[in-house]
Every structure is written in structure tokens, then in C-alpha cells.
Amino acid sequence: xxxxxxxxxxxxxxxxxxxxxxxxxxxxxxxxxxxxxxxxxxxxxxxxxxxxxxxxxxxxxxxxxxxxxxxxxxxxxxxxxxxxxxxxxxxxxxxxxxxxxxxxxxxxxxxxxxxxxxxxxxxxxxxxxxxxxxxxxxxxxxxxxxxxxxxxxxxxxxxxxxxxxxxxxxxxxxxxxxxxxxxxxxxxxxxxxxxxxxxxxxxxxxxxxxx
Numbered sequence: 001x002x003x004x005x006x007x008x009x010x011x012x013x014x015x016x017x018x019x020x021x022x023x024x025x026x027x028x029x030x031x032x033x034x035x036x037x038x039x040x041x042x043x044x045x046x047x048x049x050x051x052x053x054x055x056x057x058x059x060x061x062x063x064x065x066x067x068x069x070x071x072x073x074x075x076x077x078x079x080x081x082x083x084x085x086x087x088x089x090x091x092x093x094x095x096x097x098x099x100x101x102x103x104x105x106x107x108x109x110x111x112x113x114x115x116x117x118x119x120x121x122x123x124x125x126x127x128x129x130x131x132x133x134x135x136x137x138x139x140x141x142x143x144x145x146x147x148x149x150x151x152x153x154x155x156x157x158x159x160x161x162x163x164x165x166x167x168x169x170x171x172x173x174x175x176x177x178x179x180x181x182x183x184x185x186x187x188x189x190x191x192x193x194x195x196x197x198x199x200x201x202x203x204x205x206x207x208x209x210x211x
Contacts, residue, residue: 006101007161028067045167076110095201
């Protein structure tokens, strides 16, 4: 399978960060009258600037200029104390004989902090591609296309692993195969899904044998 490249999203895909990112909003803005699960569903895969605009509409007021900095600081605190990889991720990555990289909408510093805390940094090294450095956010396919070029693979030889529909649309628009990780049943998914990282090496092997 070394003739294929595996491109991973990070938040909600390899690491269980979505609850922490949404909890940071509730910690800083307790007047948000929405449950954590609703915030996770509403904000999953979206660009932070769009999320902040949405929050302003919910609160019917502007956020202070310092809010983004305060939010990122709170997320960093939560990551350093509570962030973990999803069960089976380390074992799966160890068993997959494919070149792999990260293509995430988050800033590089946040990506590196998450990989370090979750014990995943060694699998990716410097093969990290951030929307903040490329200047392109999902669902635009540009981030995935940039990652493919940097990894020296044609788009059709890339498999993207995502957790959001925004990311799934970006991967499909890039002409790449896509697998969606769903740790809960997702009856509205628009891509092939898997629910446990114990399944991923077999799913990839099956995809390779059919190509």
C-alpha cells in the first residue's frame, strides 16, 4: 500500500478534541444556553472565524477583541491536561504501511501540541499541513491538494480520513478517496464510514485490493 498516501484530519479524527474545544466556549461564555453536544454538532469542522460569528449571533452581542486569544489559551490548557487519541489509533498507525500526513484547519502550534500530548508526533514528524499556513479552509479542496503535492502523490492516489461532512466534501472535491470516522452511528454520512480504529487497517487493505 506504499503507493497510496493517507491524509488525516486531526480534531475529532485522530484525537478526541471536539468536546474540549466546545467546552472551552462554555467555560469562557457560560451564558451560551446550548448543551455541549449541540455545540459539537454545530461547530464540527468549521473555521474558527465562522464559529465566532455564529456565537455572536447566539449571544446577540460582539465578542471582545481578546476573545480568540483567550479561547485558544483555554483550549491549550484543556489539551495539555485532558486530550487523548481515540482508542486504537496508535496501534492502527503502527500497522499501516502507507506514507501519512496531517491536513488540519487548526494552527500548526495547536496541531503539534495535540500530536505531542496524544503520543502521535512520531508518526507524522514535519508532515503537517495547516489551513493557517496555506490560507485555505475546508470545504475548499485546496488544503488536501497542497498536502498531496507536498507528499508527491496524485490526488487519486490519496485516501483522506475525516470526521466531518465539511472535510468529506473537501476530500471529494479534491478527487480523493475518503473514509469517515464515526465513533457514534452516522446515518447521514456521505462517505464510507468506520467506527473503530481496529477496523482501519483492514478497510484500507480492502480498498487497495479493489483498486
